[in-house]
Amino acid sequence: MLGKEIKFLVGKEIKLELKQKYVINGILLYLVSTIFVTYLAFEDVISVETWNSLFWIILLFVAVNGISKSFAQESPARHLYYYTLASPQSIVLSKILYNLMLMAILSILAFLFFMLLMGNKVINMPLFILALLLGSLGLSSILTMVAAIASRASQNFSLMAILSFPIVLPLLATLMKVSSTALINLEWAGNAGFIVILLTINVAVIMLAYLLFPYLWRD
Amino acid sequence: MKKFWWKILGGLLLLYAVIFGFIVDVPDTMIQQTMRNLFYHVGMWFGMFAMLFVGFIYSLRYLRKFDEREDVVAVEAVNVGMMFGFLGIFTGMIWASFTWGTPWVKDPKLNGAAVGLFIYLAYLILRGSIEDIHKRAKVSAVYNIFAFILWIVFVLILPRVSGAGLHPATGNDVTPVLPMHMDSSMRTVFYPAMIGWILLGCWILQLRIRIRRIKATVNELLT
Numbered sequence: 264m265l266g267k268e269i270k271f272l273v274g275k276e277i278k279l280e281l282k283q284k285y286v287i288n289g290i291l292l293y294l295v296s297t298i299f300v301t302y303l304a305f306e307d308v309i310s311v312e313t314w315n316s317l318f319w320i321i322l323l324f325v326a327v328n329g330i331s332k333s334f335a336q337e338s339p340a341r342h343l344y345y346y347t348l349a350s351p352q353s354i355v356l357s358k359i360l361y362n363l364m365l366m367a368i369l370s371i372l373a374f375l376f377f378m379l380l381m382g383n384k385v386i387n388m389p390l391f392i393l394a395l396l397l398g399s400l401g402l403s404s405i406l407t408m409v410a411a412i413a414s415r416a417s418q419n420f421s422l423m424a425i426l427s428f429p430i431v432l433p434l435l436a437t438l439m440k441v442s443s444t445a446l447i448n449l450e451w452a453g454n455a456g457f458i459v460i461l462l463t464i465n466v467a468v469i470m471l472a473y474l475l476f477p478y479l480w481r482d
Numbered sequence: 483m484k485k486f487w488w489k490i491l492g493g494l495l496l497l498y499a500v501i502f503g504f505i506v507d508v509p510d511t512m513i514q515q516t517m518r519n520l521f522y523h524v525g526m527w528f529g530m531f532a533m534l535f536v537g538f539i540y541s542l543r544y545l546r547k548f549d550e551r552e553d554v555v556a557v558e559a560v561n562v563g564m565m566f567g568f569l570g571i572f573t574g575m576i577w578a579s580f581t582w583g584t585p586w587v588k589d590p591k592l593n594g595a596a597v598g599l600f601i602y603l604a605y606l607i608l609r610g611s612i613e614d615i616h617k618r619a620k621v622s623a624v625y626n627i628f629a630f631i632l633w634i635v636f637v638l639i640l641p642r643v644s645g646a647g648l649h650p651a652t653g654n655d656v657t658p659v660l661p662m663h664m665d666s667s668m669r670t671v672f673y674p675a676m677i678g679w680i681l682l683g684c685w686i687l688q689l690r691i692r693i694r695r696i697k698a699t700v701n702e703l704l705t
Binding site: 412413428433456463479 | 603
């Protein structure tokens with residue numbers, strides 16, 4: 264029952280997005296412009312740490328921009344309609360899954376565009392891709408939950424940013440550590456602890472979202 | 483007259499901790515006499531933990547029955563917890579200047595503590611941005627539960643998992659700062675001090691709740 268509802272809801276989100284293309288176009292433009300600005304700002308070859316931190320900061324802002332609209336787009340009347348149809352758990356899980364797919368696509372695109380303009384510094388590609396995927400999952404689940412909370416408050420962007428940055432900081436620090444080792448050498452060992460941390464944060468946030476969202480939804 | 487024995491007990495315990503904290507023997511480690519800061523710095527962090535836990539419990543209780551008074555307790559508990567948190571960081575900075583030469587270092591526990599404070603500051607901002615009382619209480623209760631679990635992860639769990647750092651209790655560190663590893667002479671002051679800080683926190687919490695209730699009653703009577 265839950266699985267079918269989730270599948271249907273995720274399909275609904277994708278169809279809505281493909282029809283309007285409002286969010287995805289805006290975010291793609293944002294992504295391309297910020298990467299282009301960093302390309303213009305840095306003339307020469309940049310160090311590995313700079314590459315790493317710029318990439319993740321850009322990805323963070325792209326994520327906050329993209330996911331902040333996920334609850335704001337549909338009117339309250341339509342939300343009431345969904346309330347009568349589907350359980351709140353499937354709604355929040357479907358939004359997290361949809362945002363995960365969105366973030367995964369955006370992070371791969373960001374990586375490709377970044378490689379094109381700023382050069383490819385990644386040595387251990389599979390580890391970096393794993394970091395991108397875990398990061399997308401983490402950012403998507405945290406930002407979806409925060410967007411749900413912020414959508415109940417006043418509808419401005421700065422509240423979403425204020426609420427999300429402290430929670431995202433440890434996730435981002437761990438992601439940067441993992442990807443910096445992926446940029447330096449080919450070793451996998453030593454990263455197990457960080458990956459455990461990333462998985463812990465992801466699991467904890469998704470469980471909390473699953474348990475707490477019904478209380479937000481009831482309005 | 484309501485019960486106030488625990489307030490006097492709290493005051494006496496803290497007085498004992500302040501006096502005996504400077505008299506009792508401390509083990510002769512690298513940081514020598516500044517080890518005494520343990521009774522105050524760590525005690526305050528325990529007080530903060532207790533206050534945030536109270537906030538967590540009352541947020542859960544609010545979500546069960548939607549009783550306004552429990553929301554008041556939750557937010558005031560966070561306020562008192564924040565006060566302890568800032569004091570804890572301040573005493574920690576004083577201690578760090580002596581031990582490591584600088585007030586702040588890049589360390590998982592310190593970063594986790596800072597992030598924890600930011601999370602709860604964001605909670606207070608969230609509360610400020612919602613006008614409707616019931617909506618504010620409900621949304622902030624949800625965020626409080628979310629924030630507390632993440633606080634536990636960021637301050638207590640992540641530093642343990644993140645490998646070695648300068649602050650005690652990161653990685654596999656077993657320096658004598660946790661009660662299990664502490665010298666028995668220090669324990670005679672630490673346990674009472676910890677209880678004293680928690681009792682002080684409860685006292686401040688009760689005062690703040692009462693002030694709020696009085697203000698609310700006055701507002702009702704005036705309108």
